Amino acid sequence: MNSRYSLTTRLTAFFTVASAFVLVGLGSLVAISIDRHFVELDRDALRDKIHLTREVMGKATSPQDLKTRLDDVLHSHEGLFVNVLRGQESLYSTPDFQFPGNMVELTLRARLGVASWQTQKHAYRGMAQSVSMPDASEMPLQIWVALDIAHHKHFMYSLIQALVAYVALATLVAGALGWWAAKNGLAPLRTMRTRAMAITAQRLDERIPSHAFPIEMADLATTLNEMLRRLKEEFDRLSEFSSDLAHELRTPINNLMTQTQVTLSQARTTAEYQDILASNAEEYQRLARMVADMLFLAKADHGLILPSTERIAVHDEASALFEFYEALAEEKQVHLRLSGEGDVCGDRLMLRRALSNLLSNAIRYTPPGEQIAVEIQGDVHGTTVNVINQGPSIDAQLLPRLFDRFFRADKSRKQLDSDGAGLGLSITQAIVHAHRGRISVSSISGTTCFSMYFPSTKIVGKLPTTDA
């Protein structure tokens, strides 16, 4: 059946065909049984008549006497026809009645020993039997008897008519019932459809009440709700990201525009022009960098950042980064400490970038005199890299949002330095996910710990990086 037919149509059709099949079967069985019963009745009647004829013959003294006697007897049996033969010679036959010539053969071949035949107007059942008379020694006699079964035929005809009509009607009724049942049974589907139609991008918090549906569909409703929840989360994140993006771009563009236009409004000295252009260049670089970071994240979202896989000793990478950050840390009077060993199977540059972002972050928020520790723990299953710094605790409520794009724990701190676009942690997270790893953060009583875990399994092909 074509999958484009509606469920109601399919169920109705199925129900109709099934009912028709059952009803036709039942009707046929009834008709056949009754017909067979009639045949049996006729057989008994025919045997009876043969027996009667034989008895009469036994009492007959001459052929003339036989005829008289049989005429007498058969007179009262309407629709009964008898033919008595000795060889080819007919001793007696009912007047105006013609038996089929091959009566003996018909009888032998017939079901239940009852032969049937039809003339133009009538239908008959008959029987042929050989009888040996005790006194007549020469040739055996044959008695043929036949009954007009017009009344049976008539009955059967009416019966079959009635049956066919009934079957047809019952099938129609069954189909209608099936349609009704399917329609009612599938009503929850339509309800679900109506519910689903109410869900739009603006109303993603609409839910399908799973308890209002039959068990089979409650599961589906729950699954759909789960899907909606995920969609809503992603959607919210995306809308927030877009509005953040617009906001993040608006500020520097506004600065650039104002600055440039104010500068152009009157003649300046060369030094002033140079100063403005340099300031613009810095602002442009910040914008370019933000765009590059966002593109990196967009690619990560689509699983397009393909980490090359080589075995990397995390300790070496951290050491290289320590060398890089050494001067900055000293300037800020922050101590860097590195401990532990561990390997990660992944992309050297990306790994370095992930760790670099964490370190840069840690240096920014660690007060002078405190220390930042990078602890590496590697075993057969994977490697954990913890970046731990002392400093003001982060509000527990803000922790899960720390990896969100453009999120800054301190909203008032606006771009004091060029790296404060708020994308660093998102990038770190994207990189960790691209390596099938996990990243988490905790911040308790002045100690903040970012923990990256990289499983030691090989990375194959493109990876989705959006799952949390």
Added chain:
Amino acid sequence: MKILIVEDEIKTGEYLRQGFREAGFNADLVRTGVDGLHMAQEGDHDLIILDVMLPGMDGWQVLKSLRRNGQEMPVLFLTAKDHVDDRIKGLELGADDYLVKPFSFAELLARVRTILRRGRNGTEVTVLQVADLELDLLRRRIIRSGKRIDLTAKEFGLLELLMRRQGEILPRSLIASQVWGMNFDSDSNVVEVAMRRLRAKIDDAYDTKLIQTVRGMGYVLEAPEV
């Protein structure tokens, strides 16, 4: 040095040509891939800056045709798209470098100079000198005005880079990548701090400052004009 710029974006092309001319290059500009290919085959350019998205014949095709004709001059790709596949494709086709828009001109200039410098280290210098500053690569020693200056390993590397490329404006990203191997947008404060410390040792005690900050672009080490 003769450079061919193939860029269809009018403003970008004009500014690139101006920038390279002012940086002392002989720069030609064409706007289509077909013209670019023609020009590259006629002229004797030392390097081609090739935009990927060009009308008619794109950057890939131009590069392919060039290489097929046996033209081996270095090619630096500029592109607005940054797909890993693109990068790999470009490098497979024989591009020498790859820069994603928006890029800073200082970065482009520095990379072009890096490419052009390749393969011409005929005379290996052992001592770099700018004004009264001397850097001895073999003895790992720095002397300014006859006085020895002690530097850390990374500071030495930083100074070496600045001196090797004296007179060139080096953007922070290039410095981070060349000195520390940070080939990504890293914390640019680090370069600032490192540079400040280097200056404290090299310049602070002297009247003539050799290291200059070029705002919005980067740093340059050069002997001041007399």
